[in-house]
Amino acid sequence: MKFSENWLRQHVKTSASRDALAATLTAIGLEVEALTTLGEQLDGVVVGKILAAEKHPEADKLQVCQVDVGGAAPLQIVCGAPNARAGLMAPLATIGTQVGNLTIKAAKLRGVASNGMLCSAKELGIDADASGLLELPDDAPVGKPLADYLGLPDASIELKLTPNRADCFGVRGIAFDVAAATGCEVEPLHAEPVAAVTTAAMAVELSAGADAPRFCCRVIEGVNATAKTPLWMAQRLLRSGVRPISLLVDVTQYIMLELGQPMHAYDRDLLTGPLGVRHARAGETLTLLNGDAAELDAQFLVITDADRVVGLAGIMGGDATKVSDGTRNVVLEAAHFAPAAIIGRSRKLGLHTDAGHRFERGVDPELPPIAIEYASRLILEIAGGTPGPLVDVARLSDMPQPQVVRLRRARLARVLGTQVDDAEVTRMLGALGFAVEYTDAGWTVTVPPRRFDIAIEEDLVEEIARIHGYDAIPATLPAGSTRLIAPSETRSSEHDTRRQLVAREYLEAINYAFVDAALLAYWQLDTGSVALANPLSAELGVMRTRLLPGLTAALARNSARQQSRVRLFELGRTFAAGSAAPIETRRIAAVACGDAASEQWGVAARKLDFHDIKGDLDSLAAISGATLEYRASTQPFAHPGRSAEVYRLNEAGDAVCIGWIGQLHPRVQQAMAIDAEVYGFELELDALLVRPLPRAAALSRYPSVRRDLAFVVPESVHWAVMQATVRQAAGNQLRDLQLFDRYVGKGVESGCKSLAMALILQDDSRTLTDRDVDAVVAEVVAALSANHGAVIRG
Incomplete structure (x- = not known):
């Protein structure tokens, strides 16, 4: 999750410094993987307007620009940016300004005086784009400090979230944790309902059971889809790693990053209605927004328009109904999908989407109507239009219900190994957005549905531990006795x-x-x-x-x-x-x-x-x-x-x-x-x-006898099978069997081989006679001959 520091501070008014904020996030389990400062040294950089741009008399790639910075007279700037042109609003670093490692001075370039520098976003340290000058909106105030205009300095913070913290895939979710850890409160979210002006609405049909228990939408007519995304919104998107595309798309992205609720916008004139959610049918296909053709089966959830598939639920919308600059009537959609219905579907298609990433881990089922109201207000303020009523269809029996979990004071102290003050426990749980009721034994906590990771008492203990601070918990060695288990003799290690x-x-x-x-x-x-x-x-x-x-x-x-x-x-x-x-x-x-x-x-x-x-x-x-x-x-x-x-x-x-x-x-x-x-x-x-138990046995007092035998056998006969035959035929008097020679060549029939073996024979009760040994040898020869066609080599 990547977001703007200033955006987070808008939701939680903490006085912690940037470094302290990053350390706090990591300490409470939201590991800061990267922190990039933006616009740290912009003193002396102002908004300028290029009044004229003429070709440099001595250089083909340079232009001589007259730039208005709100002073008595324009400044003359020599610029090599390809997008420098008359009428462009761009940042200008005045003389004496420090830009990176460069101090701006009055200079002459190919004989023409230059009194400052027009800057790209990369030169100012606010983006990686170095392709040309940073283009500012046409209504940017000339002469205003750029830092004030762009809301700088700022930082882009990237968190490495664990899969259980789906609630932190929105800036507001992170704010609750920061508030709990720093002793602040989360600011109220201004998402008041938008009053309907028209009756335009889309009917909704839910046919996927618990996989899709809620679907909200609103029609807004007469929207100016070509309206520019406001600078403040575009900057927050950029600092969160999202490139602005168009207003309608940017608003849905903005809501997702702020609240954690994925949204989608449809062109109303490309829909028939009603909208619906069902499982896909085998053989159905959908061309996605990225141009890929997805082949679907019953494992996928789809959004439908009069039973025509127009979107892949929880993953990506379809290309046929997407909004464009020509859109005049828009349908905003926000829904809740069960994680089990979305998990693995993106990977099956070789996709990875922000929406799928969130729905797989769990999104607050209470957010869809809030997201619709918030997005509606933003669109109406920026692009105009007339809103219809909010359509909120929910299968209440299939909706995730708030968990009520009991936290015992004694259990908390026992697990943590330390006593946390009751008032502090109540404050932390309340700051996290939990409804807390104090009891004689501890607390009864109602967990908001956005926290899918809280289900049992130990989950609440973990919340107290990470917010209270692991470093505040004393390191105490466990007491008690330990029973040592000796390794078994029947098993090697x-x-x-x-x-x-x-x-x-x-x-x-x-x-x-x-x-x-x-x-x-x-x-x-x-x-x-x-x-x-x-x-x-x-x-x-x-x-x-x-x-x-x-x-x-x-x-x-x-x-x-x-x-x-x-x-x-x-x-x-x-x-x-x-x-x-x-x-x-x-x-x-x-x-x-x-x-x-x-x-x-x-x-x-x-x-x-x-x-x-x-x-x-x-x-x-x-x-x-x-x-x-x-x-x-x-x-x-x-x-x-x-x-x-x-x-x-x-x-x-x-x-x-x-x-x-x-x-x-x-x-x-x-x-x-x-x-x-x-x-x-x-x-x-x-x-x-597995190791057999050792058994002590006396060594035989009687001598062993060795007999060497050579057999000619077909090449296809393996020594392993011959060995098994010999051991079975020789009986208990065979102490060892060794293969000491293999020969093919002169004297051995083609397709055969000669194997020479040594039989070591011994008895525990007496000395073996020649008759005893000959009897064993005869048994071995007969068995090899009968089973493998072996012939004693002459």
Whole structure:
């Protein structure tokens, strides 16, 4: 929210200095994000009128102007502004005036005397426009100090508002907070009803239920739409970041900035009537004021004229019925729309409007008739016309009702940790615009409907805390005992997991839990995704179902910034649609690309491969003592020959899938503009961290026996499945199984491979004989032959 300091001071007469006012706003939760001073040094700058402008005899781009400043004779000024012309009213800095870092002196430019300087808005420090002289209205008083004429000095203040403070999207709403914090009172708003002169009116039909419970309008006939916006209004708009357009539009903008109530003006002659509000129908379209064609559905609220869509309710009006310089009869409209009916609709169309921004957060339902009366009075005073009656149609049962909240004195003292005087509490609540009734236990507070953020007792406690001042609340440490909970032995810590990955040169990333729906769809991970009703942007429209897409996008951004070796990991939650609420799953993921080791002289450069990333995962599994198995993966985003599903063996010996590891598919890498091969893994964190309780057992007193076996198997048979077969066939006497060689070439049939393994056998009760070992080997050979077509290599 951006506004003029002088405008705010018109609503609340505080003696606080500018710096103190800015500090107060920030202290009470209305953070001042920017403060720009305007017209600080304008002594000696007056309103001048150019009487004549002739071409400089020695310069094509300069003019010699005769300027009347109310003195005995005109001043001669040499000016290079392109808009300098006879009859123009413009600011003139007289000799001796300080303009920025320049002191104006009498001078000669190309041999012609110049006794001052005609100024642009930028040179005077009141606007960024440096395209030419600041053009003043034709009725500007010649010779009057410019500061007095423009209401300067002033400041443009920009607040960073939190979403719950919708009432502060108007200068008057901010004034209530300032009044409460500085001990002042808000000045009365002069918006007396305008008496109807004609019977001209528009009928109104409301068909959207609680989504649009109030609609006000008034017809004003015979308006001079070409009347100029008054200087005071134009300046307040400019200092609030709004460029004046035309009187009728400027008045609606002015009301919105002052009261916080969005408005719209229609050309009455382009309407048939009645006006109405309903939900859009599928397939309806509307050309908006900005020229965009909006395709609508039943989620949108629309303003209609005899059932013809003429506006997008709460967002933007339609182009077909807009006011123009030719408008003579105007319809002013102000309505109340429920926040839930407006939230997310602008973003769905790729729009952001001031009206939508306010309605999404909540606008006072009592404001529409006040706004109509205020706007009517301004238009009648400036552009003339004859007003019709105010049409105010309201569905009272659907209107937000004032909240009555009880504030207990004891509860206030307990939460704040300090006692606030009863009279001060009453004053603060009253200054905020609340109706306060004193009771024995505390206060009964009736909250005005503009304060959507006040619903329970703690909300009132927060109001007292921020207005009283957080610095006035003593810092008291909590008293009492704290029960320490020992970490469970059945679970390894997340800290150890993070530390292990950092030790292996990974950096932790923290990404949004929201991602682009198109990104999930491309990865084919959008099944069960949860869409957001009010996303931060179109690119953050759904909750992530996996960590890898967002983490890989982060890797891509680093890679695009000349980082050839990137290693990132993330611990976070993923979300999937559930019957009642989204199902949250804690997961861990990592991605890497580039060389296997940092550049150095001792080791030759080698690109990262599957076994490097598998080693990183195995090191994580070792923390919890997990036994992992890897089986070929068919994930659509994975490289078909370099990826695997990760299984963990539980205590019963069953394998449970807990994640994925491998290289991303080349098409995914290409779509994300990553040149290098990207490897990564993602697993369910809780399944990885489970740690079996350690059980002490005596070491066997008997020697182990090793048998080396080499099998020829088809190339398509994976070691993981062979390993499972061997372990099952060998039984309890198998202590370890190691794959120590893989061979293809001479002596091995084409399409096959030779895998050599070591079986380490041992018994706890006796020494194994050759017969015992041969029996185990025979079982292993038979099982591998039957299940995988393995043949002992001769």
